Amino acid sequence: MIMGETFEKPAIRTLVDQLVNASLSSAARHRSFVVNEVPDGLQLYGTDENMIAAVINGMLQAVIGNTRESCVRISAKETLGGKSIEIQVKDTGCFSSFALACDLQTVFPMAQKVGGYLSISAEKQMNSTVIFSFPLDRSAVESH
Numbered sequence: 001m002i003m004g005e006t007f008e009k010p011a012i013r014t015l016v017d018q019l020v021n022a023s024l025s026s027a028a029r030h031r032s033f034v035v036n037e038v039p040d041g042l043q044l045y046g047t048d049e050n051m052i053a054a055v056i057n058g059m060l061q062a063v064i065g066n067t068r069e070s071c072v073r074i075s076a077k078e079t080l081g082g083k084s085i086e087i088q089v090k091d092t093g094c095f096s097s098f099a100l101a102c103d104l105q106t107v108f109p110m111a112q113k114v115g116g117y118l119s120i121s122a123e124k125q126m127n128s129t130v131i132f133s134f135p136l137d138r139s140a141v142e143s144h
Contacts, residue, residue, distance in 0.1 A: 008046045008140075009140045011041075011042065012087070013036065013038040013042065015037045015044075015056070017036055018053075018085050019053065019060055019079055020034045023057075023061065023064055026061065026065070026137050027064050027072065028095070030065070030067050031070075032069060032070040032071070032093065034072045035071065035073045035074070038074060038075060038087075039077075042078065044085075044134060045137060046137025047137065048113075049084075051110055051113055051114050053116070054110050055111050055116070056074075056089075056132065057106055058107035059087075062104045063089050063102075063128070066091075066095060067093040068093070069093050070091045072089065072091045073086070074087065074089050076088070079122055079133065083122075084133055084136055087131070087133075088129055089111060091128075092127055094122065094126055100120065105132065114134050115132055116133055
């Protein structure tokens, strides 16, 4: 959005807050809760905000749907010297990492459309992490 002479970039934390709020009833049904640990200041540069939101929402819904009595944490950080973003959704109550991977099948193509990828890791028996990494195009912002 352009306001006056400045280009306002979407904040990832604000986007994640909206997605977390929308998932509260689902988390409550699974006796779980979600914590947004995305730091202030991370911005989406030159990316499709709607597609990024769809991927994060898909990750969140898949994780929540496969947890029971869990703490789900969402975090984000810049990687590759600020050229990309990595978003992690971690939980402590995954009852089936296979079911989680199946639930993420529709999310993989969306991640690829923005030049990103998803990965899943399971630690111990109940902990899982879904990671979404995608490139930023800062040149799109700098040209405005």
